[in-house]
Structure formats: C-alpha cells, structure tokens
Amino acid sequence: MTISTHKTFCRFCHAYCAIEVDVEDGKPIQVRGDTSDPVYGGYTCIKGRQLPEQFATPKRIRETLKRDSSGAFRPIDVQLAMDEITERVRSIIETYGPRAVATYVGSYGYQNSAALHVAKAWHKAIGSDSYYTSVTIDQPHRKIAQSQFGAWEGGTHAFTGADVCMLIGNNPVVSQYTPFGGIPPFSPYARLRDEMKRGMKVIVVDPRATEVAKRATQHLQIRPGEDPTFLAAVIRHLLKQRLHDIAFCEAHVDDLDALTELVEPFTLDFAAKRCELDPSEIQFAAETFARAKRGVAVTGTGPNMSPRPILTEHLVCTLNTICGRVNRLGERVPNPGVLQPVRKREAKVLEANPAYGKGPRSRVRGLGEILGEMPTAALNDEILLEGEGQIKALICLGGNPMVAFPDQDKTLAAMKKLDLLVCVDLYHSATAKLADYIVAPTLSLERDDVTLLTDTWYDVPYCHYTRAVLPRNEQSREEWEIYWEMASRMGTPFELPGGAVSLTERPTKFEILKRLTHAAPIPLETIRDQGRGHVFEDVQVIVSESTNPNPAKFQLLPSDIPNELEALAMEPDREGSSIVDHNQTYTHLLISRRLKHVFNSSGQQLESLRAKGTTNPAYMNPQDLESLHLSSGMMIEIESAAGALLGVVEAASDVKPGVISMAHAWGDLPDNGGSVRSQGSSTNRLVDDNRTFNPITGMPRMSAIPVRIRAVEEALA
Ligand SMILES: Nc1nc2c(c(=O)[nH]1)N[C@H]1C(S)=C(S)[C@@H](COP(=O)(O)OP(=O)(O)OC[C@H]3O[C@@H](n4cnc5c(=O)[nH]c(N)nc54)[C@H](O)[C@@H]3O)O[C@H]1N2
Numbered sequence: 001m002t003i004s005t006h007k008t009f010c011r012f013c014h015a016y017c018a019i020e021v022d023v024e025d026g027k028p029i030q031v032r033g034d035t036s037d038p039v040y041g042g043y044t045c046i047k048g049r050q051l052p053e054q055f056a057t058p059k060r061i062r063e064t065l066k067r068d069s070s071g072a073f074r075p076i077d078v079q080l081a082m083d084e085i086t087e088r089v090r091s092i093i094e095t096y097g098p099r100a101v102a103t104y105v106g107s108y109g110y111q112n113s114a115a116l117h118v119a120k121a122w123h124k125a126i127g128s129d130s131y132y133t134s135v136t137i138d139q140p141h142r143k144i145a146q147s148q149f150g151a152w153e154g155g156t157h158a159f160t161g162a163d164v165c166m167l168i169g170n171n172p173v174v175s176q177y178t179p180f181g182g183i184p185p186f187s188p189y190a191r192l193r194d195e196m197k198r199g200m201k202v203i204v205v206d207p208r209a210t211e212v213a214k215r216a217t218q219h220l221q222i223r224p225g226e227d228p229t230f231l232a233a234v235i236r237h238l239l240k241q242r243l244h245d246i247a248f249c250e251a252h253v254d255d256l257d258a259l260t261e262l263v264e265p266f267t268l269d270f271a272a273k274r275c276e277l278d279p280s281e282i283q284f285a286a287e288t289f290a291r292a293k294r295g296v297a298v299t300g301t302g303p304n305m306s307p308r309p310i311l312t313e314h315l316v317c318t319l320n321t322i323c324g325r326v327n328r329l330g331e332r333v334p335n336p337g338v339l340q341p342v343r344k345r346e347a348k349v350l351e352a353n354p355a356y357g358k359g360p361r362s363r364v365r366g367l368g369e370i371l372g373e374m375p376t377a378a379l380n381d382e383i384l385l386e387g388e389g390q391i392k393a394l395i396c397l398g399g400n401p402m403v404a405f406p407d408q409d410k411t412l413a414a415m416k417k418l419d420l421l422v423c424v425d426l427y428h429s430a431t432a433k434l435a436d437y438i439v440a441p442t443l444s445l446e447r448d449d450v451t452l453l454t455d456t457w458y459d460v461p462y463c464h465y466t467r468a469v470l471p472r473n474e475q476s477r478e479e480w481e482i483y484w485e486m487a488s489r490m491g492t493p494f495e496l497p498g499g500a501v502s503l504t505e506r507p508t509k510f511e512i513l514k515r516l517t518h519a520a521p522i523p524l525e526t527i528r529d530q531g532r533g534h535v536f537e538d539v540q541v542i543v544s545e546s547t548n549p550n551p552a553k554f555q556l557l558p559s560d561i562p563n564e565l566e567a568l569a570m571e572p573d574r575e576g577s578s579i580v581d582h583n584q585t586y587t588h589l590l591i592s593r594r595l596k597h598v599f600n601s602s603g604q605q606l607e608s609l610r611a612k613g614t615t616n617p618a619y620m621n622p623q624d625l626e627s628l629h630l631s632s633g634m635m636i637e638i639e640s641a642a643g644a645l646l647g648v649v650e651a652a653s654d655v656k657p658g659v660i661s662m663a664h665a666w667g668d669l670p671d672n673g674g675s676v677r678s679q680g681s682s683t684n685r686l687v688d689d690n691r692t693f694n695p696i697t698g699m700p701r702m703s704a705i706p707v708r709i710r711a712v713e714e715a716l717a
Pocket residue numbers: 105106107108109134135137138139301305397398399400401403404405406424425426427429441442443444479592593599600601602664665683684687702
C-alpha cells in the first residue's frame with residue numbers, strides 16, 4: 001500500500017496547528033507539524049500527534065446509536081435516527097412551544113467551523129431562544145466587562161512587538177489559549193522565547209508556579225480570588241506615581257477622579273497582606289507594566305471562575321486603558337480578520353453597550369441573555385423548573401455536561417428529566433450514557449474546515465482552509481448537519497449571513513462555509529486553493545482619524561463597579577489558613593487548571609495519552625502534605641459547602657501552600673464508585689451552584705473554592 005501525505009490542521013483543540021498527516025489504506029498513521037507553515041512553524045503537541053489512535057480506537061462510536069427500553073444502546077441507520085429525532089422535536093415544539101428545544105454547543109461543537117452558526121440559525125428559524133454554549137461557563141466576564149467599558153475601534157496592542165505582557169490566571173503554553181494581546185496559542189513556547197529575547201518583560205499572577213510563570217520575568221504567587229485587590233493596588237500605585245498616559249486619559253476616559261478615590265484604600269501594604277505577596281512585588285509589577293510602551297494585561301479561566309470576576313475584568317480594562325495600550329492613528333491593525341468584512345478602524349472609543357439586560361429572559365436567577373445567548377449556568381434549572389418555557393429536549397454538540405457543568409448532582413437530575421437527549425459524541429461519555437440517541441460525529445480529518453474561530457486571534461492575517469483528508473463514514477453526521485436534517489424534514493429554512501441553503505439538496509460543507517464568510521476580503525475559493533495555511537498580507541487596515549466630532553469615552557465606573565470596589569475594600573482580612581464559608585471552617589482553596597495531555601474530558605480514553613496519567617491528581621504543596629500526614633498517591637476526600645469527592649493527592653512544589661490545584665472534566669457519572677484512580681473525579685461536585693453565582697452571568701464560583709481534606713481508607717475509594 002502506498003502512503004499519501006496531506007497538509008491539514010489539527011482540531012483536537014482550538015489551536016488549529018498546521019500538520020501533515022500520512023495516510024495508508026484510508027487510515028492516518030502519522031502526524032507531524034508542518035514546518036513550512038508561516039505561523040505554526042511545525043509546532044504540535046502530544047494530543048495532536050496521537051490522532052491516528054483516535055481514529056483507530058475501538059472505543060470510538062462509528063454508528064449512530066439509540067437507547068432501547070432496557071437502557072442498552074443499539075445501532076440505528078442514521079437516516080432513520082434523523083427521522084425519529086425530528087419527529088420527537090416536532091412533537092415537543094407542538095406541545096410545549098419552540099423554547100422547549102435547546103442546544104448546548106460544547107468544545108467539539110466549536111471545533112467544527114460550521115456547527116455553532118448553523119445551530120444558532122436553526123434556533124432562530126424555529127423561534128427558540130434556548131441556545132447555549134460552553135462560552136458562558138468559561139470566561140464570559142471578560143466580554144461582559146468590556147461591553148460596559150467601551151472599546152477602542154483601532155484595537156489593542158498585539159503580543160508580538162510588545163514590551164510587556166501581564167498574564168493573570170492563565171497558562172497559555174499549556175492551554176494554548178489567551179485573549180488577544182497575550183501569548184498567541186500558535187506555537188506559544190517559541191513566541192514567548194522570541195519576544196523575551198527581544199526584551200519583552202512577562203509578569204505572571206498565579207497561585208501556581210505554572211509552566212509560563214517559570215519562564216516569566218516576574219511571578220506573583222497570589223492568593224486565589226484576590227486578583228481584583230491586586231489590580232486595584234496596581235492602578236492606585238501607578239496613578240499616585242503619575243505613570244499612566246495622562247494625555248490619553250484626558251482625551252478618552254470618564255470618571256478617572258472618582259476611580260482614583262475608590263482605589264485609595266488599596267495601598268501596597270493592604271493589598272500585599274490580602275494577596276499574600278510582598279508590597280515590593282506589587283510595586284515592581286505595576287512599574288514594569290506602566291513604564292513599558294506597548295503591551296497589555298490579560299486574564300484567563302482562573303480569575304473568571306473566582307469571586308468578583310466582572311470587577312477583575314473591569315480592572316484589567318482599566319489598567320490597559322489608563323496606560324493607553326491601543327493602536328494609534330496611522331498604526332496598522334495587525335490582523336483585521338481574513339474571513340470577515342473589512343471595516344474601517346478610527347482612532348476613537350466605541351460607546352459602551354452592555355451585552356446583558358436585553359433580549360430574552362431566563363426563568364431563573366433573574367438572568368437574561370448574555371453575549372447574545374442564554375447563560376449555560378442556568379440551563380440545568382431551566383430543565384428542572386416546571387411550567388411554561390421548560391426545556392424538554394437537549395441537543396448536545398460535542399459537550400459533556402455531566403462532568404463540565406457546575407453542580408454534578410443537579411446536572412444528573414436535569415439530564416434525566418429531559419424527554420429527549422441527543423448527543424453528538426465520539427465516545428460513550430458520562431453525558432452520552434444518558435442520551436436517547438448518540439449520533440456518530442464525522443471526525444476532523446473526514447471533513448472540510450476553515451480557521452473561522454481563530455480568525456482574529458492571529459496577530460497576522462493568516463487563514464487555513466482544509467479539505468477532508470479521509471473519506472467520510474456514511475453513518476456519521478457533522479454537527480451542523482443535524483440541524484439541516486431537521487430543517488429539511490420540517491420544511492423550516494434557516495438563514496445564514498450569506499443567504500439560505502437548499503432544504504432539498506444536502507449542501508456541501510464548502511457551501512455552508514461560503515455563506516458564513518460571504519463578505520470576506522479574500523474569497524473562500526482562493527483560501528481553499530492555497531491547500532495550506534497562508535498569510536494574506538493584502539488584508540491591511542490602518543487606524544484612521546476619527547470622523548466623530550464628539551466620540552464616546554471609556555467608562556471607568558459603569559454599573560455596579562463602584563459598589564463592588566467599596567465592598568472589596570471592606571471585606572474582612574483573612575487570617576492564617578482558616579477560611580469561613582457558610583458558617584463552616586475550611587482550610588484550603590481549590591483552584592482550576594489544565595493538563596497538557598487531555599482537552600477537558602477528551603483524550604482520557606486514549607492509551608497514548610493515558611500513559612501520562614489516568615486521574616486528575618489533587619496537586620498540593622509538599623509542606624501541606626507533611627502537616628496533614630499525607631503523601632503522594634494517597635486517597636483523600638475533598639469537601640466543600642456543596643459536596644465532596646475523592647481524589648489522589650500528589651506533591652507539587654509549584655502549588656502555593658493552602659491551595660489545591662485540580663483539573664475539571666474528569667470522572668464519570670456520580671455512581672462510578674471505585675474508579676478514581678482510573679477515571680478521576682469531577683471537581684464540579686464541589687461547586688456551590690445555588691449560592692455563589694454571579695448576578696449577571698449566573699456562573700458560580702468554580703475556582704478558589706473553600707475546601708477541607710481528610711485521608712480515606714483505600715477500600716472506601
Ligand atoms: N469546575 C470546573 N468546571 C469547568 C471548568 C473548570 O475549569 N472548572 N471549565 C469550563 C470550561 S472553560 C469549559 S469550555 C467547559 C467544557 O465543557 P464541555 O465542552 O461540555 O466539555 P468537554 O469535556 O470538552 O466535552 C467534549 C465532548 O466532546 C466529545 N468529543 C471528542 N471529540 C469529538 C469530536 O470530534 N466530535 C464530537 N462531536 N464530539 C467529540 C468528547 O467525548 C466529550 O464528551 O467546562 C467548564 N467546566
């Protein structure tokens with residue numbers, strides 16, 4: 001048999017590394033980084049390199065399955081499954097109305113470049129608001145904060161070419177994810193190394209000495225949950241020292257004097273005590289950041305899952321803005337996007353326009369739509385709460401609510417309560433086990449895709465269209481096709497930005513993507529015909545003069561921000577290691593993290609990745625283990641106000657004393673007793689979903705969770 005080699009990109013995570021795949025006899029046998037790619041330069045990680053195992057594993061679902069009355073799954077022809085699913089959806093809409101039908105787009109819904117757009121368009125067409133994605137249990141507070149702050153039309157500084165970068169609670173060399181201005185997820189080690197060699201200073205604020213912290217100029221090992229205290233002190237210090245961009249603030253900022261007063265309590269000493277840092281560390285970070293000319297502060301999941309996330313994100317916007325870290329008149333916007341319409345960028349503030357408080361309302365928690373979709377943190381309650389508008393059917397696109405949603409017991413009750421659960425999943429995941437139908441997904445190498453999700457993440461105008469490398473499994477469906485199948489059977493057309501698609505003839509993926517990118521500056525055909533990733537240098541926008549005689553200003557004190565700052569300053573000082581929560585005393589704070597060898601719950605099934613670990617260890621400082629008479633490998637029970645789980649403790653000197661660092665999306669259904677060492681456990685058992693949620697996003701505290709620990713006998717585990 002001959003071996004053919006194909007250029008494509010990996011879709012195991014959202015980094016979309018350009019790769020070459022060797023195919024023999026219709027099977028991928030080897031994956032390498034494409035060293036000729038202008039952005040990735042040959043970078044890959046262990047997850048991408050194991051794609052051949054993902055395609056070959058017997059655990060993979062290759063046929064669509066239906067659960068019978070005994071609870072067993074049996075193969076069903078995919079067309080028949082689509083007939084039955086459509087019929088049940090139609091009947092639920094007839095009985096309860098369109099809102100009863102919901103979609104949840106998880107990680108692998110995002111990894112298919114057409115899925116979320118088609119799912120959203122279908123929901124609009126049938127008149128259902130019940131469209132949910134993982135974004136609203138991830139880092140929604142950043143966009144919420146930015147929306148009420150205002151934005152600079154010319155954009156903010158990119159990472160490449162900056163003098164400083166402050167990373168607060170993210171670890172992009174492992175997660176391959178940072179907001180624009182942080183280390184780009186594309187070959188992040190090389191980018192960090194090159195920029196630091198050029199002189200960039202990197203400041204990391206994290207309770208753990210992470211992989212990126214170890215490479216940074218300065219690491220501040222902050223107490224979890226104290227990011228807003230730290231940021232308020234940084235802002236106070238640089239305003240006192242007049243290190244901010246005074247001219248920029250005079251021209252473009254509202255409420256600077258009032259903010260100056262509100263941050264007055266946050267002296268270096270006050271913040272240092274609360275953050276468990278030295279005052280000189282905060283001063284050094286503030287001055288390093290402010291004295292640089294270019295570069296921004298960014299956050300990640302850490303502070304977004306910890307207390308007061310909108311305040312943290314607001315203070316990050318404030319820090320970047322008062323230091324004037326925006327592209328000025330005459331500067332080139334590094335990447336205006338290759339797949340979206342080119343718009344002019346003036347040197348002006350775009351008026352604040354809060355991305356909440358309008359549109360459809362949730363029936364629970366006083367929430368409404370956020371960022372144009374319904375808040376996932378309220379989805380379980382929307383399923384469980386009887387009455388008009390109750391969700392009865394859920395289509396889950398490449399997501400795993402049973403281990404990813406806050407409050408695992410509540411999620412279990414919700415999934416069981418549904419009349420119809422359809423999972424598009426590669427495996428019998430914890431959630432898929434509860435489904436009525438598991439649709440076999442068409443996998444990455446079997447389908448066309450384009451880098452639509454990451455289009456504006458690059459700091460050059462890069463784009464990659466890949467054709468399918470392998471023939472498609474005819475019994476599988478792409479995530480977007482589920483909606484086309486229902487639309488064609490129900491006769492309900494849906495509109496994409498470039499127009500409707502035929503309901504009688506199955507559109508190709510290219511036709512769908514063409515409609516999603518119809519106003520792009522480079523035609524999709526041109527991008528596709530490159531046959532590889534390419535930088536489209538012609539896509540250029542220069543920041544132009546403002547044509548608005550009276551432009552808006554940045555809002556330094558919108559909405560509840562003044563109250564939050566006041567309340568933060570008044571919070572009682574934490575004493576020693578005892579933490580009082582809900583009248584109970586706890587000893588440690590449990591924080592979130594990512595592990596290099598898995599992507600949330602994906603990868604835990606594959607032998608090549610399991611070689612790196614089969615559980616999500618509870619990483620703790622060796623000092624803590626010693627004082628608790630624990631040692632690596634012992635089983636512990638971790639208990640919070642909301643629940644308890646079993647975990648395998650592991651000594652890690654990079655973790656701050658008093659902290660437990662543990663990855664999420666491990667484990668199985670709650671009754672998986674006895675398998676912690678081979679499956680891990682879901683940290684969402686510890687999330688206090690009913691008491692700790694944010695009033696705007698509904699997202700509970702998923703990091704900096706007060707917990708206590710005790711050793712357990714192995715027989716119990
Ligand atoms: N406590 C706590 N909870 C968290 C977080 C945390 O840090 N702490 N993080 C949150 C965040 S940021 C997120 S994004 C969510 C993630 O939430 P989800 O996206 O719901 O969870 P995943 O585990 O990523 O689910 C991915 C599913 O897709 C399946 N899959 C794998 N490959 C494919 C494929 O090619 N096609 C299809 N169709 N399916 C595939 C997998 O088997 C798995 O079931 O979790 C959130 N929950």
